[in-house]
Amino acid sequence: MSISIASLATVTPDTVLHQNEVRDVFASQPELSRLAQRLISTSFDQSGIETRRSAIVEFDRSVDVEHPEFYDSRSGLLLSPGTKARNDLFTEAAGKLYVDAARKATADIDTDTVTHIITVSCTGFFAPGPDFLIARELGLRPNVQRYNLGFMGCYASMPALRLAQQLCAADPDAVVLVVSVELCTLHVRSSSDPDQIIASSLFADGAGAAVVHTGAGLASLDSFDTRVTPTGEEAMAWTIGDEGFLMVLSSYVPHIIGEHITGALDGLIGDTTPRDITHWALHPGGRSIVDRVETALDLAPEQLAASRSVLREFGNMSSATVLFVLERILADAQTGDSVCALAFGPGLTVESALLTVE
DSSP states (O other): OOEEEEEEEEEOOSEEEEHHHHHHHHHTOTTOOHHHHHHHHHHHHTSOOSEEEESOGGGOTTSOOSSOSSEETTTTEEOOOOHHHHHHHHHHHHHHHHHHHHHHHTTTSOGGGOOEEEEEESSOOOSSOHHHHHHHHTTOOTTOEEEEEESOOTTTHHHHHHHHHHHHHHOTTOEEEEEEEEEGGGGOOOOSOHHHHHHHHHBOEEEEEEEEEESOOSEEEEEEEEEEOSSOTTTEEEEEETTEEEEEEOTTHHHHHHHHHHHHTHHHHTTOOGGGSSEEEEOOSOHHHHHHHHHHTTOOGGGGHHHHHHHHHHOBOGGGHHHHHHHHHHHHOOTTOEEEEEEEETTTEEEEEEEEEO
């Protein structure tokens, strides 16, 4: 009997960011160099993104906030709160999204059967953590086992699904709830640094959840693999500073992925021609990454259509993004279709999985 994804669900914060408006806000900040202003225009316009979501209500210009911390709509200035203020908002907003996503994913499942919770995030911390909140708010069994995969970056939902599969393989009665919440916009800042500009043009907020069990479902989890590219350790990083978390995202990352993606998939797909895999659930870190993977693997545009549409509508929501892509693919896929899921993160790490639509 297969181990499968029984259900998938996604949720986002209410505040919608329109890419052209956010571009103009970032480009108008008074401390920027002229070069930075040009980089902002290029990065935002070539991102492949039209809209994103944010947990920061202040970014909604129709909302009047008396004491803004992140963005003053009256002056048009981006503010720079400390890490504590950013993490306080994460605790409040992410906690709600974790519960909402978990509740949506288990809407048609007897929650008394849930044996394990795996939570994922790299954009904030609190304890008792989101695993505790989910168990309490959904009324899960007192002995539900809880795990948190923290600070792994954009690829973290993949090892979370792999761990869920392994738990079900060890115990066929296991029912594992995986929930990823990323509030990347909490850490945006005005900067003339190219890496920060790229990050500001891409990252967004969102949550995804999946239930994994033994038996029929949306798609079977057939196999997983992980690889670290021989170069690129310095090209993608995520550290904690006094004014939020600091993203290093080099413009060289798409080149590294394009150069090494074929070798990174050898252990997963072997001699299978990439075009023979029906759907590719690629984490769309940015338009250039999707372009590089499409070219390197000689994929047809329709094989990456879900990744491009998620990027266009939601941006890069770090680890939650691949769950959005999988949800979109599985909504329209045919029984027997193959799916290769791919996500990238610091290391430079490539996490991959093969699924079969049920």
